[in-house]
Structure formats: C-alpha cells, structure tokens
Amino acid sequence: MRTLLAALAAVAACFAASPSSARDVEAGRARAEPCMACHGTEGITADPSIPSLAGQRERYLQWQLVFFRSGRRANEVMNALAAELSDEELRNISAYFASLPRANPPAGPPDPALRDKGKQVAARHRCASCHMDNYTGSQAAPSVAHQTRIYTDKALRDYRAAARPSVGVAAMNEAAGSLTDDDIAALAVYLEQPE
Amino acid sequence: MAKMSVLKRSPGIAAAAVAATLTLGAGIAAAQLKSYDSSKPSFWQNAPPDWFLGDETEEMKGLAPPVGPATPTPLAELQDNLKKIKLPPGFRIEVYASGLQEPRQMAWGDNGTLFVGSFGAQNVYAVTEKDGKRNVTTILKGLNMPTGVAFRDGALYVVAIDKLLRYDQAESKLDAMPQPVVVYDDMPSYLPHGWKYLVMDREGAMYFNVGVPFNIGIPPTSTAHIRRVHQSGHGELIATGVRNSVGGDIDPRTGQFWFTENARDWMSDEIPSDKLNRIGRIGEHFGYPYCHQGDLPDPKFAMGRKCEEFTAPVLKLGAHVAPLGMKFYTGNQFPAEYRNNIFIAQHGSWNRRKYQGARIMRVVVDPDGKNAKQEVFAEGWLTGDQDYSGRPADVLVARDGSLLIADDWAGAIYRISYAR
Numbered sequence: 001m002r003t004l005l006a007a008l009a010a011v012a013a014c015f016a017a018s019p020s021s022a023r024d025v026e027a028g029r030a031r032a033e034p035c036m037a038c039h040g041t042e043g044i045t046a047d048p049s050i051p052s053l054a055g056q057r058e059r060y061l062q063w064q065l066v067f068f069r070s071g072r073r074a075n076e077v078m079n080a081l082a083a084e085l086s087d088e089e090l091r092n093i094s095a096y097f098a099s100l101p102r103a104n105p106p107a108g109p110p111d112p113a114l115r116d117k118g119k120q121v122a123a124r125h126r127c128a129s130c131h132m133d134n135y136t137g138s139q140a141a142p143s144v145a146h147q148t149r150i151y152t153d154k155a156l157r158d159y160r161a162a163a164r165p166s167v168g169v170a171a172m173n174e175a176a177g178s179l180t181d182d183d184i185a186a187l188a189v190y191l192e193q194p195e
Numbered sequence: 196m197a198k199m200s201v202l203k204r205s206p207g208i209a210a211a212a213v214a215a216t217l218t219l220g221a222g223i224a225a226a227q228l229k230s231y232d233s234s235k236p237s238f239w240q241n242a243p244p245d246w247f248l249g250d251e252t253e254e255m256k257g258l259a260p261p262v263g264p265a266t267p268t269p270l271a272e273l274q275d276n277l278k279k280i281k282l283p284p285g286f287r288i289e290v291y292a293s294g295l296q297e298p299r300q301m302a303w304g305d306n307g308t309l310f311v312g313s314f315g316a317q318n319v320y321a322v323t324e325k326d327g328k329r330n331v332t333t334i335l336k337g338l339n340m341p342t343g344v345a346f347r348d349g350a351l352y353v354v355a356i357d358k359l360l361r362y363d364q365a366e367s368k369l370d371a372m373p374q375p376v377v378v379y380d381d382m383p384s385y386l387p388h389g390w391k392y393l394v395m396d397r398e399g400a401m402y403f404n405v406g407v408p409f410n411i412g413i414p415p416t417s418t419a420h421i422r423r424v425h426q427s428g429h430g431e432l433i434a435t436g437v438r439n440s441v442g443g444d445i446d447p448r449t450g451q452f453w454f455t456e457n458a459r460d461w462m463s464d465e466i467p468s469d470k471l472n473r474i475g476r477i478g479e480h481f482g483y484p485y486c487h488q489g490d491l492p493d494p495k496f497a498m499g500r501k502c503e504e505f506t507a508p509v510l511k512l513g514a515h516v517a518p519l520g521m522k523f524y525t526g527n528q529f530p531a532e533y534r535n536n537i538f539i540a541q542h543g544s545w546n547r548r549k550y551q552g553a554r555i556m557r558v559v560v561d562p563d564g565k566n567a568k569q570e571v572f573a574e575g576w577l578t579g580d581q582d583y584s585g586r587p588a589d590v591l592v593a594r595d596g597s598l599l600i601a602d603d604w605a606g607a608i609y610r611i612s613y614a615r
Contacts, residue, residue, distance in 0.1 A: 059262045059263070059264060059265060060262065062264060062265035062266060063262065063265040065265070066265040066266065087266040087267070087269070088269070090265070090266060091264075091266060094265075129256075129257075129259065130259045132257065138257065138259060139261040139262060139581065139582070140259030140260055140261055140262060140545075141259065141262075167262050167265075167315070168260055168262060168315065169260075169315075169386055169387055174386075
C-alpha cells in the first residue's frame, strides 16, 4: 500500500514539472479567473458535466485550448473564451492548471458490477498502454482518472464519433472507434476511481 | 520533468499495480501487455482499436509517442535552444522563421517563396521575404495531413494522405489560392504511416511513399512501397517491402532515387536499425515485413524467407532515430568535401527508453551505394532521456547554399550557414 501511494505521489510530482515553452504559472492564475466560474477555484469542478483541470497534463491542456481556439473542437462557451487567448496566455493557463493538486475521485461508491466491467473493457482495449496503469497519463496521453462518469462518457462518445479531434495520429478516434455504448458507460464508471 | 524516465518509474508502479490487483481480487491484471497477431483472418474481422501501435514487451512497457507543445516555441526560447546545438567548425545556426504549427516538408518557389507542409495542423504555409523581413502566412487550411510539398512550372504540389493536389500559379496567388487540381488520388486512406513526402524529378514524375498502417504484419494491398506517378497519371511501384518512408531525394550524380525508412518498433531499444536505401533496379524489395535492416529476420513474420532475397540498406542509420527528410547537398557555400553528401533530418525516438536522434546527420557515400559513412552534423535537440527542445523533420538546400531545417516540435525553421 505504501509502495502504491509512493508511486502515485511520484507520478503526481511529475505533472507539476511538465516542461513547456516559456510558461508563467502566476500569470496563468491571473488569466484563468474567467475559467474558475465553471472549472472551480482550485480547478476542481462542482458541475459533473464539466471536467476538472487540476493536475492535468500540461501539454494536453495546451492542445485542447488550441483546438477550442481554432474551432476544431466545438463547444460554444469554450470556443468563445479560447478565441481571445494569445499563445502565451494559453501556455500560462495550462501551466497553472497543471500545477494544481489533482481532484479526488467523485463522491459516491460506484456500482461494483459496472466498475468491474469497465475494468475489463479497459484491459481489452489496452487503455493503460498510453494512459498508464493508474490512468494518470504520461507525456503521450492525458490523465483520465477521477473525472465524473458524465464527463468521461461524453468524451468517449465524442472521440468515437470524431466529434472532437485527437492529438497525434488520430489515436483516440481510432481507439474509441469500436467501443459500444455499454463499454463507454462501464469505462466511465471505472475511471472515476480506477485504483 | 521528463527527467523522470518511464523506466525508473514503471517497476514501482507495475509492482504496485499487481499488489493493488491482488488486493482488489479482480480477475484481469491491470498490467496486461498489448499484443496482436495480424497473420490470421480472424484478426481483421475484429481488429483491436490500437492495432496500429504494436505489441508491447515488458521491457519496453509504457512507451508511446510523446505529445509536443501545442503552440510554436517563442523566438527568444528558440534562440536559447540554438545555443546548445553543436556544429562542425565554421558552421552556425539561426532561426529562419518561427511561429509555424508543425512544419514538415519544405519546397522553394521560383520567386523565392518557401512553401511548407504540416503534420496534424492541416495547413500549408508560405514564408516570404519583404524589405528584409520574413513573413509566415497560412495559405491553405483544412487538408488531411498535408506533409509533402513540391514546386514545378509555377505550380505548388501538395500531397495529403490520399490526395495529390496542384495549385497553379501559386506564387502570384498566395493571398487567394486557386482551387486545386486533383492530380492523383488512387491511394489508400489509412492515417497511420499514411503521411507523405513528395519528390519530383526533371520530367515531373512524382515520387511518394505509401506506408504500412501498423507496426508489423502482412501489408494490406496498396501499401508498403514507394510509388512513382508520371504526369500522364501512370503509376509504378518502384520499391516494395518499405515499411514507412518519409524522406527521399534523387542523386544528382545518377538520377537514382534514394530514401530513408523507419523500421519496426517493439523489438528492443537497439534493434532493428532505421535505414538509408537506394533504388538500383525498379521494383526492388527492401525486406519488410520478412527481414529488417538487411540482416535481421522478423521473429514472427519472416515466414521462412531469407534476408539474402531482399535489398539491404546502403547504411544502417541507428535504431529508433526516425530518419525523415533528406537531401543531396548541391550548394556552393559549404566546403567542397560536402558536395553530393546526403543530409538527413532525424526526428528522434519514441519507442526507446532513452531517446536518440533529433539531429542532422551527414552521409558520405559513393553513387553506387558503396563506402557509406555517417557522422553527426548538427545535434543538441534532445533534452533529458525522453524529451525534446525540437525535432527536425526535413532539410532543404537554399539558393545561397545554406541548409534549412524544419522542426515540427518547436514550430520553427532554422538555417545553417558556413563561413570560412
């Protein structure tokens, strides 16, 4: 158990130190004021349909803001907000959220049968090969653990439908391409607390 | 950050994950390795969603292609990075243009416009110079991985995943590019290894790669080769058994086509080597999937074939160095001994626990492929074990004989020049 916690702590420390071009966490905090209304004052949301950003992979955050800014990822609120961002602001905001402590699992014990099914789906589709065994991501993939099932469900459906773009070579569009609705529902429950 | 390598981290997590699994009593271990076998028809009836990535080994678990910065690196930081680049005496490197999203292949227009393709950004750029100042404009948007560009007879050619397009009189229409003519589109639509490099010879024949849409397996029809398409539309397979090639050039001494090739992943950090190849005879088979690096039968897919049956590389370039764009040096600025040498942009590893590459190599070799030697020409874009400050993707000789480098990680183009 101590080994697991130590390992998780080591991984968590990795987030905060993600390298990027010229980022300023303090400037990011200031510029991220408008974000807090939806994403929370600590980057942890109260609205289950909105993702927590605290402790997310820095480059993943940058890419999502770039996609929102260009419209490649469609969302009325985010498209409008991101349109105003300069490259520098975008980098600073990403650095800020990446530096925050990650959200705990959403409250409420999951349905054990559904959670187990989600674990099997994740094993079959090899999600851990990019998102790592604890689903906190790597430099290749974002953290997907501890998001609410509502958000994760929508994210996977959007990837499956190619309604949102994947960074790199369409990886998530392909990876989610063959998931069924039941697979997605189960995965969404499992990823709330994959530990 | 990325100083903390995956290798150091994973044993602890793997052990912890196994411990957690036993504690929770779940049936399937979280630490399951990926593996697949595409040699059976049943595979294709239900292909796993990550089939293009490849088998995983315990030794190399956790490796995946790293995601770069989402915005181009600011100029000040680029200049800082360039201070760390090592070059031979007399050479210097500077920023030629910055602020491009994922620039890839470069090509000169007749009037000095530099056209640049891109990887995932869907764009084609034009870099122009006015009153001593350089401007970058996005002249095309919304294309499907338009990595390859070429220029001939006033027209810009762009090759996307499955379309070869021609934009006539491009240089005079940069502000409002014309509708393209579809020159050729008889290509598969696979995205993995489907992005292309475009070379044109004096007669206007177009050379490009069609890569295999996965790591290792029996290539689907219409993949794993270099194709040459004539202006008449007639296409030929001039090289087969080629896994994934994103760079090539015509030897000015002989007219023969040479190309770089990326070898398979998930064998080990050290094998197989990536390759520099020469087409001596049209239709030659370069070994994939049966034989790698000229002398290494594939553990699963050799299927009884012998490496002697195939054409070996001119030079093994190193394992997981990712050689991409290449050019024969035809300029007059560099010292005479550089004439007709090959410069190769190495993009750098992802499937290696300690990345290598991310540099420009110089290859000296006879026209018949003999006596090949390579040395580092420009290096210093690797930071730590698994991160980059830049990743070279292409090289191009400028009119004044300097060498341009496209870096799709930092979003910039550099210029290497020589002064006595």
